[in-house]
Amino acid sequence: MKYELQKTDSGSKARAGKLTTDHGEILTPIFMPVGTAGTVKAVHQRELKNDIQAQIILGNTYHLYLRPGLDILQGAGGLHKFNGWDKPILTDSGGYQVFSLKDIRKISEEGVKFQSHIDGSRHLFTPENVMDIQRVIGADIIMAFDECAPYPCDYSYAKKSMEMTHRWLKRCCDRFDATEGLYGYTQSLFPIVQGSVYKDLRIQSAEFIAEQNREGNAIGGLAVGEPADKMYETIDYVNDILPQDKPRYLMGVGTPENILESIALGIDMFDCVMPTRNARNGMLFTTQGIINIRNEKWKDDYSPIDETLGGYTSTFYSKAYLRHLVKCDEILAAQIASVHNLTFYLWLVGQAREHILAGDFTEWKKVMVKKVMERL
Numbered sequence: 350m351k352y353e354l355q356k357t358d359s360g361s362k363a364r365a366g367k368l369t370t371d372h373g374e375i376l377t378p379i380f381m382p383v384g385t386a387g388t389v390k391a392v393h394q395r396e397l398k399n400d401i402q403a404q405i406i407l408g409n410t411y412h413l414y415l416r417p418g419l420d421i422l423q424g425a426g427g428l429h430k431f432n433g434w435d436k437p438i439l440t441d442s443g444g445y446q447v448f449s450l451k452d453i454r455k456i457s458e459e460g461v462k463f464q465s466h467i468d469g470s471r472h473l474f475t476p477e478n479v480m481d482i483q484r485v486i487g488a489d490i491i492m493a494f495d496e497c498a499p500y501p502c503d504y505s506y507a508k509k510s511m512e513m514t515h516r517w518l519k520r521c522c523d524r525f526d527a528t529e530g531l532y533g534y535t536q537s538l539f540p541i542v543q544g545s546v547y548k549d550l551r552i553q554s555a556e557f558i559a560e561q562n563r564e565g566n567a568i569g570g571l572a573v574g575e576p577a578d579k580m581y582e583t584i585d586y587v588n589d590i591l592p593q594d595k596p597r598y599l600m601g602v603g604t605p606e607n608i609l610e611s612i613a614l615g616i617d618m619f620d621c622v623m624p625t626r627n628a629r630n631g632m633l634f635t636t637q638g639i640i641n642i643r644n645e646k647w648k649d650d651y652s653p654i655d656e657t658l659g660g661y662t663s664t665f666y667s668k669a670y671l672r673h674l675v676k677c678d679e680i681l682a683a684q685i686a687s688v689h690n691l692t693f694y695l696w697l698v699g700q701a702r703e704h705i706l707a708g709d710f711t712e713w714k715k716v717m718v719k720k721v722m723e724r725l
């Protein structure tokens with residue numbers, strides 16, 4: 350994988366770049382729709398390509414390993430063949446998922462023993478077998494197996510957890526570098542900065558991660574309930590340590606405001622369940638602000654969901670019609686709202702890229718944050 354830094358903003362740390370993978374190019378800043386179990390919930394592939402214009406989507410090692418399982422995925426020739434998405438895919442390592450299974454998992458130096466949330470079956474994830482699993486899934490970018498420390502956690506827990514994550518990272522790199530992709534294209538491994546919200550630990554982790562000299566770097570352990578200003582402060586000094594010539598991926602973020610502020614701090618890649626999860630309960634992000642479509646005020650508003658956004662879904666359906674579908678809990682409601690929200694998220698990061706290239710990103714961001722976060 351190759352990263353070309355195309356432009357760094359003069360008034361901020363924002364960057365525009367291009368990632369080239371064996372499944373195609375990714376223009377950054379980019380938002381990656383979350384497709385946990387091999388599908389972006391309620392969204393067809395053709396809508397991902399046409400309306401949303403997604404460039405890369407996410408899968409999750411934990412979920413795909415449990416269902417459909419490795420034999421089905423390998424039999425298909427990997428996830429790209431299985432779900433038909435022939436552009437880039439990134440898989441998270443399962444680190445975050447198994448740690449959120451609080452009471453049914455046990456952490457040791459070896460790895461994490463856990464029970465499946467589906468059938469209670471017992472499993473062990475280690476840095477080594479999580480690399481092997483991600484080889485079978487076949488994502489273009491795979492994540493190291495780490496511990497996402499809970500928030501809040503005390504300094505000693507954060508230090509111990511970060512040090513274990515660093516030891517696990519060495520094991521991930523050794524295994525990954527000793528194995529090949531299974532399907533004839535290359536994969537890249539991204540390490541993940543940890544250290545909770547403790548500056549000295551975060552600096553230590555960022556330095557260690559940078560030293561690994563991998564093709565991209567991620568910042569983990571955030572968007573776990575910490576205050577936004579703590580998140581921004583952490584990203585700011587971590588990005589001063591992560592190399593300029595590698596993409597930086599902030600895991601699990603976030604709202605439109607979080608994304609624009611983090612782009613200004615030098616983040617290139619984002620993923621979050623918010624646009625799809627919130628869509629399913631009627632929260633719409635639009636170029637004019639945030640709409641709770643269940644609100645009575647939209648019941649006879651026959652205007653399109655979002656006139657200026659473009660894309661079939663956002664302009665074909667009216668607010669009144671979508672409100673009706675949501676109130677009836679119709680399946681189509683989830684589809685329309687999910688496609689619309691993802692179209693908005695990809696539009697937002699695309700606009701950010703254009704304004705970085707045009708040189709007026711900072712002024713544009715100030716206006717845009719206020720506008721898109723307004724509750725309508």
Ligand SMILES: CO[C@@H]1O[C@H](CNc2nc3cc4c(=O)[nH]c(N)nc4cc3[nH]2)[C@@H](O)[C@H]1O
Binds near residue numbers: 492497569572622
């Ligand atoms: C606040 O909303 C909840 O939180 C999630 C977003 N926040 C988030 N932080 C993350 C951190 C890590 C990490 O440190 N390591 C690895 N491997 N993966 C990660 C994935 C992450 N996702 C939403 O999905 C939602 O459930």
